[in-house]
Amino acid sequence: MTTGQLTRIRTHRRVRGRRITWLLVALVAVVAALAAALVVVPLLRPPGPRPLFQLPVGCGETWQLSTYPGHDDYDVDLFPTEGEAWGRPVLASYAGTVTEAGVNGAVGGRNPENPEGPRGRGGGYWVKIDHGGKWETQYLHLLEPPLVRVGQRVAQGDQIGRLGSTGNSGAPHLHYEQRRGWDKVETHFDGEPSGITTDEREHIVKRTSNNCQPG
Incomplete structure (x- = not known):
């Protein structure tokens, strides 16, 4: 084999190597773009x-929903109007x-x-649930470790924990939030707005739960 032939072979190999490298780079870029699209x-x-x-x-129970100055807009604290607060079931x-x-x-x-x-x-023992469509709920200050685990599917009315006073809490209650996307929004229950939108003043309402299991 002549020197010229060896040179041509080496040149061909270098060109082919560059092409393979560029193809791999392009493939990685396409995969990264697809992955980013799946996220974005x-x-x-x-x-x-x-x-x-x-x-x-619980179904049929009447609770006090309240907020106070400095509590943060849309945050709701729930207290039972009757009976002991400690250990009450907290439901999805x-x-x-x-x-x-x-x-x-x-x-x-x-x-x-x-x-x-x-x-x-902070919130002490807590649970966050993704309801799909960019809607989430949060449940804070639970008495003990939650009764559910990450990745678990829950139905409406399933018990997820017990009411307590962990975290930065002054008395047993449930701190509750509804979120749409990254934003907190006014809580609605059974299709009706709670009326708690701002922490500029104390606001208290009473509501009866319709969180009832079928049958």
Whole structure:
């Protein structure tokens, strides 16, 4: 084989190697673009219709819904109007998939045996549920670790925890939020707005739960 032939073979191999490299780079770029589209496109879609959320407490029970200055807009604190608050069942407002179930911040030391114990930070034991269509609900200050796990599918009315006072909480209650996309919104229960929209003033209403299992 002549020197010229060897040179042509080496040149051909270099050109072919460059082509393969560019093809691999292009393939990786296409795969990355498709992966990004799978993530970004759903985020750009508008939220779906509001689910028919129910109060996150037992069927037929009447609870006080309230807010106060500094509580943050749209946040709702729920207190039972009758009976002991500690340990009351906390129910899923609507069917969905659990995306958070654990500790938000720090638990602290408040419980039925030591109600004036040290406060924790944040929401304490909590649960977040994805209801689809960019709708979520959050349930904070639970008494103990949630009764559900991340990835679990829950039905409306399923018990997800028990009411407590973990995290930054002064008394046993349920801190509850409804979210559309990244934004908190006014809570609606059984199709009716709660009226709690701002924390500029104290606001208290009473509602009876229609979070009832079929039959």
